[in-house]
Amino acid sequence: DIQMTQSPSSLSASVGDRVTITCRASQGISNYLAWYQQKPGKVPKLLIYAASTLQSGVPSRFSGSGSGTDFTLTISSLQSEDVAAYYCQKYNSAPLTFGGGTKVEIK
Amino acid sequence: EVQLVESGGGLVKPGGSLRLSCVASGFTFSSYWMNWARQAPGKGLEWVANIKQDESDKYYVDSVKGRFAISRDNAKNSLYLQMNSLRVDDTAVYYCARGYYDSGGTHFDYWGQGTLVTVSS
Numbered sequence: 001d002i003q004m005t006q007s008p009s010s011l012s013a014s015v016g017d018r019v020t021i022t023c024r025a026s027q028g029i030s031n032y033l034a035w036y037q038q039k040p041g042k043v044p045k046l047l048i049y050a051a052s053t054l055q056s057g058v059p060s061r062f063s064g065s066g067s068g069t070d071f072t073l074t075i076s077s078l079q080s081e082d083v084a085a086y087y088c089q090k091y092n093s094a095p096l097t098f099g100g101g102t103k104v105e106i107k
Numbered sequence: 108e109v110q111l112v113e114s115g116g117g118l119v120k121p122g123g124s125l126r127l128s129c130v131a132s133g134f135t136f137s138s139y140w141m142n143w144a145r146q147a148p149g150k151g152l153e154w155v156a157n158i159k160q161d162e163s164d165k166y167y168v169d170s171v172k173g174r175f176a177i178s179r180d181n182a183k184n185s186l187y188l189q190m191n192s193l194r195v196d197d198t199a200v201y202y203c204a205r206g207y208y209d210s211g212g213t214h215f216d217y218w219g220q221g222t223l224v225t226v227s228s
Binding site: 001030032034036038043044045046049050053055085087089091092093094095096097098099100101 | 142144151152153154157166167168169202207209210211212213214215216218219220221
């Protein structure tokens, strides 16, 4: 099975900072990669699918890139409401594996 | 408005069984793949199982194969997860999620609020 590895596992940044989270697949998955945001105590929310397509209603400060095995989620200007855990997920075929998550905090 | 409402969680002893339900509304349920995912306390997300629109395809994570069974009733807009031989490490919040198809795969565009399953003696 394909493994999904996220880095870092946690980060602390200041409001306004540019934040980048990386997700690596152990084998190529084309662009079948989604990113989810889960705020503390809340349900996961879809941010990006097909590696770079922003879900409707998601702020434009979020962007995704990559194809094959290496993917990134970027928050161009971190806001206080972006404090959350972020997960990547492969969805080209079962198992639809999630990455281990990245917890983003405000410095 | 798309809504997914899970139920059926609770406390069960190791080796016991539980059946989770998810009732969908606000969309044509029979047109979508559906999924179960879970999250152990303080841990990350784990996909558990999914099912095709007509039940012709079902897939499971290795750790639940042979113990869990996913099913659906399109007439009742309902998704189910029958969980048998439950183990302590099955303790988690279980989420129902809609699978949205985009050219070859389905990502999860809507999630329910989740139902807590606790396996403990």
